[in-house]
Amino acid sequence: MEDPTRQVGVHELNLASRKAEDAALRRHQAAYWLDCVVGPLGISSRPSEREFISCLRNGLILCNLINKIQPGSVPKVVDSNLPSQSLQWDSQPLPAYQYFENIRNFLVAVEELKLPVFEASVFERENLEKGSSKVADCILALKAFHEWKQMTGGYGTYKPPRSPLITHSAGRIHARTSGMVTFNSSRQLDMSAALDKPLSTDGEIQKFEDVIFKALAEHMVDSKENMDSNILAFFHSGNVDSVKLLTTIFSSCLEEQFQRKLPECWRAGMNGKCNHRNLVRQQERELLNLKMLLSSTKKEFGSLQTYFQCDLKQIGDQVQEMSTAALGYHKAVEENRNLYNMVQDLKGNIRVYCRIRPIFNAGAKNVIDHIGDDGSLVVVEHLKPQKDKRKIFQFNHVFGPIATQCDVFRETRPLVRSVMDGYNVCIFAYGQTGSGKTYTMCGPAGGLANELGINYLAVNDLFQLSDERKDIVEYRIQVQMVEIYNEQVRDLLAEDLSDTKYPLYFEYLYSTLYCL
Numbered sequence: 471m472e473d474p475t476r477q478v479g480v481h482e483l484n485l486a487s488r489k490a491e492d493a494a495l496r497r498h499q500a501a502y503w504l505d506c507v508v509g510p511l512g513i514s515s516r517p518s519e520r521e522f523i524s525c526l527r528n529g530l531i532l533c534n535l536i537n538k539i540q541p542g543s544v545p546k547v548v549d550s551n552l553p554s555q556s557l558q559w560d561s562q563p564l565p566a567y568q569y570f571e572n573i574r575n576f577l578v579a580v581e582e583l584k585l586p587v588f589e590a591s592v593f594e595r596e597n598l599e600k601g602s603s604k605v606a607d608c609i610l611a612l613k614a615f616h617e618w619k620q621m622t623g624g625y626g627t628y629k630p631p632r633s634p635l636i637t638h639s640a641g642r643i644h645a646r647t648s649g650m651v652t653f654n655s656s657r658q659l660d661m662s663a664a665l666d667k668p669l670s671t672d673g674e675i676q677k678f679e680d681v682i683f684k685a686l687a688e689h690m691v692d693s694k695e696n697m698d699s700n701i702l703a704f705f706h707s708g709n710v711d712s713v714k715l716l717t718t719i720f721s722s723c724l725e726e727q728f729q730r731k732l733p734e735c736w737r738a739g740m741n742g743k744c745n746h747r748n749l750v751r752q753q754e755r756e757l758l759n760l761k762m763l764l765s766s767t768k769k770e771f772g773s774l775q776t777y778f779q780c781d782l783k784q785i786g787d788q789v790q791e792m793s794t795a796a797l798g799y800h801k802a803v804e805e806n807r808n809l810y811n812m813v814q815d816l817k818g819n820i821r822v823y824c825r826i827r828p829i830f831n832a833g834a835k836n837v838i839d840h841i842g843d844d845g846s847l848v849v850v851e852h853l854k855p856q857k858d859k860r861k862i863f864q865f866n867h868v869f870g871p872i873a874t875q876c877d878v879f880r881e882t883r884p885l886v887r888s889v890m891d892g893y894n895v896c897i898f899a900y901g902q903t904g905s906g907k908t909y910t911m912c913g914p915a916g917g918l919a920n921e922l923g924i925n926y927l928a929v930n931d932l933f934q935l936s937d938e939r940k941d942i943v944e945y946r947i948q949v950q951m952v953e954i955y956n957e958q959v960r961d962l963l964a965e966d967l968s969d970t971k972y973p974l975y976f977e978y979l980y981s982t983l984y985c986l
C-alpha cells in the first residue's frame with residue numbers, strides 16, 4: 471500500500487515548482503516592461519529575484535515609472551546623482567533615508583491609484599529574495615493601469631482586474647500628508663495566503679484549482695465591464711480620441727448587430743435556452759395547418775369550378791337553343807317571304823284594277839250593270855240594240871263607286887311590300903280626263919287622313935315596314951316624282967324649274983310604259 475505522506479510530498483513539490491515558475495515569469499515580464507518604459511535597467515533579461523529587487527531598491531526607477539504613467543504622482547524624486555551605469559544592484563551606496571523616501575512616495579502614489587502595493591521592507595538586504603513577487607505584481611498592475619489609460623485616455627473609473635496572482639497589503643504604508651492610507655479593495659484575492667500552507671489532500675488541491683478558475687472568470691467579466699464603462703466615460707468627457715472611440719463603438723455595434731441577425735433559436739441557444747426544436751415543431755404544425763387549408767381551398771375551388779361549369783353548360787345550351795330558334799325563325803321568315811312573293815307571282819305580275827268614279831251629274835245614266843267579285847264588270851250601252859247592249863270586262867278586281875281609298879290600297883298593298891324583299895313594282899293609273907286618277911293615287915287636295923291616296927299610303931307602309939325590320943335589314947328610301955304629259959316627262963321635284971326635262975332613260979321607261 472502506498473504511503474499517503476509520500477504522495478502529499480509530491481503534490482507540495484509540484485505546487486512549489488509551479489509557484490516559483492509563475493513568480494519568475496511575472497518578474498521577467500515586469501523587468502521587460504520597466505526596461506521598455508523607463509530605459510535600460512542594466513540587468514539581464516531574465517533577472518533573479520535578488521537582481522530584480524536590488525535594481526529597484528533605490529526607488530528611483532519606480533518613481534520615474536509612476537511619474538511617467540501618472541505625471542506628478544511623486545513630485546520630488548530623491549536622486550543619487552550617480553550615472554545610470556553605476557546603478558548596479560550590488561553597488562548602490564545609498565543611505566537608507568534615500569531609498570525609503572522614494573519607495574514610500576511610490577507606494578503612496580500606487581495606493582492612491584488603488585493598485586496593489588507591497589511592503590517597503592522587501593528592499594532591505596535581508597529580505598531581498600522574499601518579496602520580489604509582490605513587487606512584480608505591483609509593477610504588472612501599473613502596466614495594466616498604463617494600458618487602460620492609453621486605451622481610454624484616463625476617462626472613467628479604472629477597475630483593476632481581479633487577478634488571484636496580484637496581492638496587496640492594506641494599511642501598511644503611511645501617507646505623505648494625511649497619515650494612514652488604507653486600501654480595502656474587497657475585489658482582490660490574496661492567493662498567496664492560501665499557498666502559504668501546503669495543500670495536503672486532493673480535495674484541497676481541487677478546491678484551490680476551482681478558486682483559481684473562478685477568479686479567472688471574474689477577471690474576464692471585470693475586463694468586459696471596464697470596456698463598457700470606459701466607452702461611456704469617453705463619450706461624456708468630450709475630450710475623446712475619436713478614432714479610438716469610434717473603433718470601440720463600431721466593434722460593439724457590429725457584435726450587437728451580429729447577435730440581432732442571428733435567428734431567434736440560435737440566440738436562445740447561445741443564452742442556454744435553446745428552443746430550436748420547439749420552433750421547428752411549431753413551424754411543422756403551421757405547415758400542417760397550411761396544407762389542410764390548401765386542401766380545403768382546393769376542394770372548394772373544385773366544387774365552385776363544377777358549379778360554374780354546370781352554369782356555363784346551361785347557359786351554353788340556352789344560347790344554342792336560342793341560336794337554333796333564331797336560325798329557325800330566319801328560315802321561317804325567309805320561307806314565308808318566298809311563299810308570299812310566290813303568291814304574288816301566281817296572282818300575276820301585271821294586275822289591272824278598275825275603279826268606278828261616282829256620278830256627279832244627277833241626269834247622267836248609270837252604265838254599270840253588274841260588278842262581280844271575280845273582277846268581272848258588265849256595262850250597258852243604252853243606245854245600242856238589245857242584243858249588243860251589254861259588254862263584259864274582266865279585271866283583277868273592280869272597285870265600285872262607293873269603294874274608299876283604303877279599299878283600293880288594301881288590294882295593292884301586297885305588291886308594294888314585295889319592294890322590301892327586292893322585287894320591282896310599278897303602280898300607275900290610267901284613264902280619261904276626270905276619271906279620278908289623281909284622286910286615287912294622291913287623294914283630293916286638302917283632303918282628310920282617310921282620303922289619302924295610294925302614294926301616301928304606300929310610302930307610309932314602307933316606312934313602317936322598314937322600322938319593323940330595322941334590327942335585320944337597313945333600308946334606304948329615295949323618292950322621285952315625274953309627270954308624263956303630252957308625251958313629255960318632267961321632273962316635279964327639280965329645283966331648277968326652267969329645266970324639268972327628265973333624263974333620256976326615263977324617256978325610254980316612258981316608252982315602255984306607254985307600250986304597256
Ligand SMILES: Nc1ncnc2c1ncn2[C@@H]1O[C@H](COP(=O)(O)OP(=O)(O)OP(=O)(O)O)[C@@H](O)[C@H]1O
Pocket residue numbers: 826827828871901902903904905906907908909910914
Ligand atoms: N272616287 C271618287 N270619289 C269622289 N270623288 C272623285 C272620285 N274620283 C274622282 N273624283 C273627283 O272627280 C274629279 C276629277 O277627278 P280627277 O281630277 O282625279 O280626274 P283625273 O283623271 O285626274 O283628270 P285629269 O286627267 O284631267 O287630271 C275631282 O274633282 C275628283 O275629286
